[in-house]
Amino acid sequence: MDLMGMMGKLKETQQKIEDTKKRLDTVLINEQSNDALLKVTLTANTAIKSIAIDDSLLQDKEQLEDYLILVLNKAIEKATKLNQSELDAVTKMDMPMIPGMEDLFK
Template sequence: MFGDMAGMMGKLKEAQEKVEATKTRLNSVLVDETGANEKLKITITANREIKKIEIDESLLTDKEELEDYLILTINKAIQKATAINDHELGMAAKSGMPSIPGMDLFK
C-alpha cells in the first residue's frame, strides 16, 4: 500500500513540474488580436501579459472611440489567451496525474 502511495506522490510531483514548465513556456506563446478594421493590434502572451499595442494614427483623433476599441480588442485577446492557457495547463496536469479509478478530473 505504501509503495503505491509513494508512486502516486511521485506522479503528482511530476504533474506539478509539468504544469510549472508549461506556465513558463506559455510566457513565450504570443496571441495577436486586431480590431478597428485592423488599425489596432494587441499582442499578449498565453499567460495574459500584454506585450505590444499598435495603434494606427487615424484612431488617435477620437479618444472615446479609441478607448472602446482598446477595451474590445484587449478583451478578445484575453479570451483567446485564456483558452490556450486553460487547454495547455489542463493537458499538462492530466498527463502527469496518476490514474485513480472513479476520479477522472479532466474530461
C-alpha cells in the same frame, strides 16, 4: 494504493505545469480590430507585449477606449483558452485520479 508513487507523480506533474507556464510566456497571441487600426500582442499567460494604435484613432478618445476594450478582451479570451487547454492537457495526462486533487491545479 501506492502513496509514495502518487506523491512522486504529483511532484512530476507540478514540474510539468511550471514548465508549461514558462513555455506559455513565449507563446504570443496577436489580435486586431476588424479594420486593423488597433493591434495587440500578448502572451498565452495574458501579459501584454505590445499595442499598436493607428494615428486616426488618436482623434477620438472614446473610440480608442472602445477599441482597446474590444481587442484586449478578444485577445485575453484567446490566451486564456489556450492557457487552460495546455494546462488541462498536462494535468489530465499525468495525474492519477484522486478525489479532490483537481482543486490543487486551479
